[in-house]
Each structure stands twice: as structure tokens, then as C-alpha cells.
Amino acid sequence: DGGITQSPKYLFRKEGQNVTLSCEQNLNHDAMYWYRQDPGQGLRLIYYSQIVNDFQKGDIAEGYSVSREKKESFPLTVTSAQKNPTAFYLCASSITGGSPLHFGNGTRLTVT
Amino acid sequence: AQKVTQAQTEISVVEKEDVTLDCVYETRDTTYYLFWYKQPPSGELVFLIRRNSFDEQNEISGRYSWNFQKSTSSFNFTITASQVVDSAVYFCALSEALTSGTYKYIFGTGTRLKVLA
Numbered sequence: 001d002g003g004i005t006q007s008p009k010y011l012f013r014k015e016g017q018n019v020t021l022s023c024e025q026n027l028n029h030d031a032m033y034w035y036r037q038d039p040g041q042g043l044r045l046i047y048y049s050q051i052v053n054d055f056q057k058g059d060i061a062e063g064y065s066v067s068r069e070k071k072e073s074f075p076l077t078v079t080s081a082q083k084n085p086t087a088f089y090l091c092a093s094s095i096t097g098g099s100p101l102h103f104g105n106g107t108r109l110t111v112t
Numbered sequence: 113a114q115k116v117t118q119a120q121t122e123i124s125v126v127e128k129e130d131v132t133l134d135c136v137y138e139t140r141d142t143t144y145y146l147f148w149y150k151q152p153p154s155g156e157l158v159f160l161i162r163r164n165s166f167d168e169q170n171e172i173s174g175r176y177s178w179n180f181q182k183s184t185s186s187f188n189f190t191i192t193a194s195q196v197v198d199s200a201v202y203f204c205a206l207s208e209a210l211t212s213g214t215y216k217y218i219f220g221t222g223t224r225l226k227v228l229a
Binding site: 106 | 144145147155156159162164203205209213218219220221
């Protein structure tokens with residue numbers, strides 16, 4: 001079955017360490033997105049990519065970085081510059097602009 | 113700028129009651145899409161419906177119905193005869209094209225629905 005796989009489901013890191021969250025899709029979707037979810041704040045857009053080797057900053061890109069070397073993969077790195085990295089991270093993809101987003105199961109990152 | 117407002121943070125109803133979740137949006141574009149998603153406790157967002165800006169027909173799917181009114185920039189979601197399994201966080205979202213040709217999706221803050229047995 002096609003879908004989006006995020007790994008790991010839970011991730012724990014010490015403050016000051018960079019950490020990379022994996023997102024892989026086998027839906028053949030062009031567009032991919034990373035969102036951050038905090039209690040009471042809904043989903044906020046971190047980065048998005050329409051095609052391979054191209055991506056744009058979302059509303060809260062500071063302290064994050066991404067790459068899009070393959071159509072299927074859109075990893076997110078949470079750097080030590082991110083002031084409050086503990087959150088639930090969701091990866092999504094869509095086949096065309098305006099199509100529904102398909103979401104992964106999310107990664108819950110805890111930084112202490 | 114685009115914005116989606118879900119003013120209801122949390123709603124509690126007793127099973128079999130009807131409940132309406134409100135969504136108000138802001139956009140400058142004439143072409144856009146509106147969505148509703150359900151997020152159960154497991155965390156994954158489940159797509160429920162998409163509406164484009166040119167289709168104001170209301171839609172019904174089983175116990176779910178949606179009311180899209182461009183005049184008030186609202187896209188409300190009603191659950192009829194609610195069930196405990198409807199308990200979840202519901203998100204309204206807006207998608208519109210950017211000048212680069214990509215699409216940006218903006219989400220509201222969500223409404224937590226609790227259906228009590």
C-alpha cells in the first residue's frame with residue numbers, strides 16, 4: 001500500500017544536538033511538506049518542496065533545514081539553533097497543487 | 113495574508129447530539145481550496161473533504177455535512193447524531209497557489225471534540 005512513512009515515532013535528544021527526522025513516500029507525489037504541531041497552536045508550516053532539489057521556507061523555518069535529493073524523500077533536520085524543538089512533527093505530500101495532503105503518522109521529538 | 117480561524121477550542125457533547133464545528137477563512141485569491149481533517153488520538157491526520165472556491169454546494173456524507181458560504185468566508189462542519197468514535201481534533205485548512213506555482217496549506221488551530229457516552 002502507498003503511503004508516507006515517518007521514522008522514528010518517538011525521538012529523544014539532548015539539548016545542543018542536531019537531529020534528523022525521516023520522511024519517505026511511495027505515492028509518487030511531487031509536493032512534500034513539514035509541519036510542526038504544538039498544543040493549542042494547530043499545524044505550522046516549516047518547509048515545503050514542490051520538486052526535487054528545490055524547497056521553500058514556511059512560516060517557522062528558523063532552526064530547521066531540509067533537503068530534497070530524491071522525489072520520495074524529504075528529511076527534516078532540527079538544529080541546535082531551534083530554541084524550542086520539543087514538538088510533534090508531521091510530514092505530508094500531495095499529488096498536485098490544491099489536492100488533499102496525505103500525512104504520515106508523525107514523529108514526537110523530545111529534547112531535554 | 114491567508115488565515116484560518118477555528119474559534120472553538122474544545123466542544124463537549126453527549127452521544128447522539130448534533131454538533132457544528134466552525135471555520136472562518138481569509139484569502140485574497142478567487143481560486144482556493146478548503147479542507148477538513150480529523151486527527152484521532154493516534155496522531156495521523158485523516159482527510160475528510162475538499163471544496164474548491166467555485167463550488168458552494170453543501171455536501172453530505174453519512175452523518176457528516178459541510179456548509180460552504182463564500183459570503184461569510186465560512187466552511188462549517190456538522191456531525192449529526194454524534195458518536196464516541198467522533199472524538200478527535202478537527203482541523204480546517206486553506207490551500208492557495210503562490211506565484212511560484214507551488215501551493216501553500218494553512219491550518220486552523222483545531223477544535224477538540226469530545227463525545228460523551
